[in-house]
Amino acid sequence: MGSLQLKSIRKAYGSHEVLKGIDLEVKDGEFVIFVGPSGCGKSTLLRTIAGLEDATSGSVQIDGVEVGHVAPAKRGIAMVFQSYALYPHLTVKDNMGLGLKQAGKPKAEIEDKVGKAASMLSLDPYLARRPAELSGGQRQRVAIGRAIVREPKLFLFDEPLSNLDAALRVNTRLEIARLHRSLKATMIYVTHDQVEAMTLADKIVVLNAGQIEQIGSPMDLYNRPANVFVAGFIGSPQMNFIDGARLGDKNAKTIGIRPEHLGLSRESGDWKGKVVHVEHLGADTIVYLESEQVGLITVRLFGEHRYAPDDIVYATPMVGSMHRFGADDRVLA
Structure with missing residues (x-):
């Protein structure tokens, strides 16, 4: 078992509130x-779950048991950091x-568990090596x-891939x-890389300025922000944002x-516009164009397309693909 419940988690350093009531x-x-983004509180929240930071207020429960006053080593968690933190000797x-x-633990049990983990991570050929003899990716696999x-x-990952090429x-x-599918374990993972989030997560928690903006599956967040x-x-290149008044939308x-x-x-x-820049990426072509109607917009085309700066072109949105946001920046029904 490895369920987690966070209730009204707040964390402040003096008058600076980093987490503002996380449920x-x-x-x-x-x-x-x-x-x-950087500074949104995601690593602080992870460290609070691990017990490396004390919540100013609120409740952390693992499998229904309050662990707010339990030492990190007793919480039943394992943490993988951005730095590998391996002993060089x-x-x-x-x-x-x-x-x-x-x-x-008995030597036989240690041998058995290390052997199984090494096999799972394809580390068998490297068991006798020291960290200095390994690549960055191999060191991170040892840490895992x-x-x-x-x-x-609970497995807790704090930006584990950011030091890798x-x-x-x-x-x-x-x-x-693959490891998650094999172990069927509960994993909580911090990253600023949305590609990692979109490709790995069952559920994404989007944080901003110490608050949760939205929770959902990757495609929920993509399709229904x-x-x-x-x-x-969420999404790369970033969504185009157009002033509603420019399109005659009063709401x-x-x-x-x-x-x-x-x-x-x-x-x-x-929308008629002039191409200002083109990025030829092989699988995609990214076209930036300036339109009198809607301003500067980005168009992503699949495959290779021969557009060039100063070309006059026309952009047309797909039916039903517009997202409308009100004065409070929240989506309109």
Whole structure:
């Protein structure tokens, strides 16, 4: 079991309030990702769950048991940090089994658990090596393996891929996804990278300035953002935002349209504009155009398209793809 309940969690440093009343339920076996801009409180919230930070007020419950006054080591959690935090003088095998050794577990049990975790993470060839002999991705897998052998109720990941290069991030992301399916464990993961959030999570928690903006599945947040902040944060390239008055909408302060929900033509369309920049990415072509009707907008086209700066083009939104937001920046029904 590994359920988590957070009730009215607040955290303040003096007069500065970092968490402003967080309520959240994580079900056993869920993969939940906290995402948001730097300084939004996501790492502080994770550390509060782990017991590395004390909540100013509120309740943290793991499997229905209040753990606010329980030491981190007794909470049944394992944490994987951005830094690998491996002992340089110990082998991979000893690094992975150190926590069990310190807990006084029998040698045979340590051997068995380390062996299973190493096999799961394809670390068998490296068990006799020391961290300096490993790549960044291999070191992070050792850190994950060290967490696995403890068989925790909750796995907590604090931006574990941010020190890896792009290719390693993709590979390690796949390994973490496979690991979650294999262990059927509860995982809570912090990242500022929305691609990680969209590709790994069962449920995403979008945080901003110490508050939860929206909770939902990746496609819930993409298709039905609750407000302008979530709409702009989820999706790449970012959603286009247009002043409602420019489109004659008297009720909507802002109208949003995703770049991939716009079509482009040289002959005709709803919004005439001039191309100001084009990004040729192979699989996609990103076109930026300036229109008198709606201002600067971004269009994402699938595949390669031969547009160039100063071309005159016409953009047309797909039917039913507009998002309307009111004066309070919340979505309009």
